[in-house]
Amino acid sequence: MQMENSRVMRNRSKAYPRLWVYSVILTVLYISTIQAQQKETVSTHEDFKLWTWITADAKRSDASFQEEFDKYAANGIDAVLINTGTDPKLLARLVPLAKKSQLEVHAWMFTVNRPGDKIAEQHPEWYAISRDGKSTYDDPPYVEYYKWLCPTRKESKAHILSLVSGLAKVEGVTSVHLDYIRYSDIFLPIGLLPKYNLLQDIELPRYDFCYCDVCVSEFEKIHHKNPKNSENPAIDMEWKNFRLNQVKAIVDEAYVIAHTNGKQLTAAVFPYPEMADHMVRQRWDKWDVDAVLPMIYNSFYNEEIDWIGYATGQGVSDLKGKNVVLHTGIYVPGMSAEDVSTAIQLAKKNGAKGVSFFDGPAITEGQWEVIKGFTR
Template identity: 70%
Template sequence: MKLKFLLLALSVSFCSVSCQDNMPATQKSKENLASQEKAEKTDFKYWTWITADSNRPDSSYTSEFKKYKEYGLDAVLINTNTDPQLLDRLTPLATNEGLEVHAWIMAMNRPGDSIALQHPDWYAVSREGNSSFDTRPYVDYYQWLCPTREGSRDHVLSLVEGLAKVKGVTSVHLDYIRLPDIYLPIGLLPKYNLKQETELPEFDFCYCDVCVAEFEKIHHKNPRNFENPAIDMEWKQFRLNKIKEVVDDAYEIAHKNGKILTAAVFPYPEMADHMVRQRWDKWKIDAVLPMIYHGFYNEEIDWIGFATKQGVEDLESKNVELHTGVYLPDMDGAKLSKAIQLAKDNGAKGISFFDGQAFTPETLEAVKNSKK
């Protein structure tokens, strides 16, 4: 009897495999496509950046986090102004609603940093010789630290470590991990009544004594004496490397504390290199969220797909995820739906929205519908 049942089971199993093997190719391809689409919907991550206020009650945050989860978001990047206690308070509120928490830090741009302000020598210096401690490019909150000086580097990394130690956090998320904009996005130039066709000295950083001395020791030339610093590749690479060193050290700190490292970056590596001394495809990093804010560059929404694809291809040989960042004030529901699809179609692993406060009922519905 047992043998009879065994033979029957083998027969059914063989038939099942045989039937699948004989399935029409079109049916197979449809099933594979459906399976792939299901996996994409499951694996594609939705994030939003938010800024915390210690005076807001827990109930207000819980309501906000519930809303995000209800409409399909998976993760929140929280700026607590590097306050580990506030982050420790908010993290369980978000994780209890099913959201990942990422500790968002303004890294090299540290406006109003009470510790840094006690050390005026820590600040980046322009080619004009002005320190961003008291002469700030573009806007008053641009107060940039030098990535080369030991004191300023150690300060930023200590802030990273404080956030990395908070229980329940998934990543430390670096923002402003660069030097000041040597070129602003073209769409922002009229706001500042600027024309930037060359690298202007008031926006070219860092020419502090430590940066100049270290560069001169390596390359035997002084960048302050360059007639056209923009064409000296060693000087440009020196500054790219200094930012990379901060990132790589932050990566080690995050991983030592059981966290990953993520970063908000400019749209794609070559563009970031040109505009803000940031070459993020060379970094030790787990995931990047390029800020592909098409309106800032006077581009159409299709540019989100182009910039996403460029970044994905630049990371092709690396184990680094790319999650497209978009700017909500430039979007209605239809545009946001298209932006999400462009990110998916061009290889992004997710999409992040700046910022949570800018969501409208229409854009929240667009997020929710994109997951169906």
């Protein structure tokens, strides 16, 4: 009996640890199953988000905005990027309406290009100066709304950051979304050149910024040379890098402001970093930012739909190891519904975490069908 007991005890003592291990494994499996279920039910769209850019007119009624937001939500949109002309009051009015439609809200702002900015307009010296000495204040390049500020001057930079802060303080906003966070285009997208009857095979002085006294003297302090004296500033890497860093400095400070206010920082950028660097002096893979939405607008560059996959993949690869997600921007005008479907699939296949459509009101019924039917 005693022997029997001791054998039972021994067997039990062997069995107990095994049971303990099994119960731990079962518990872990159970918890992870619950977590997986929760993840799916709580936020089905976390893995692939659909956004759209929209511009808000303060004169419109709440009911009209609500109708627009409801339409987006009913068609599968998760987030709206709202351009309020950098007006925190209008944004605060729209956030509850968008939230009612279950939409995430992002405060889209014109950053370095500030058309119609009443405060900036009181300071003509804040505006960027071209290599041929023209100010965007009274002689803008390409189009009337190109009112680029100097990104280096303490006062113009502080003004831009105060606008970021105003939007970041609005309750319920998920991110401040920087657009035109770059220099004016030194090269326009090739598809747009005929419209302006332009040939841009070299960096032309008319479109090369900023050669104001502050930019030149700040550059001279570091590099002991004056870019105005350069025979070919396009091949002066210090001058190029200085300008990339002026843009980065604004972004990095905006990031701190957004995060201090419990918000994220996102940005609309050029298709992929080298292209952004080449065309508008923007190197977004080096920024402090939470998410980038490259405007991979194939028609602007005379590219086919498959290029959307290429540019998306390039950006995703350049962000590897960084805590930045990429959502592909798609320009819907001129696209067939099938094109839109292909573009979404290509973005997803190449590592984007979502797509954003430009812009909401331009999306056709046929395109909505495709967007609504998209399975994530």
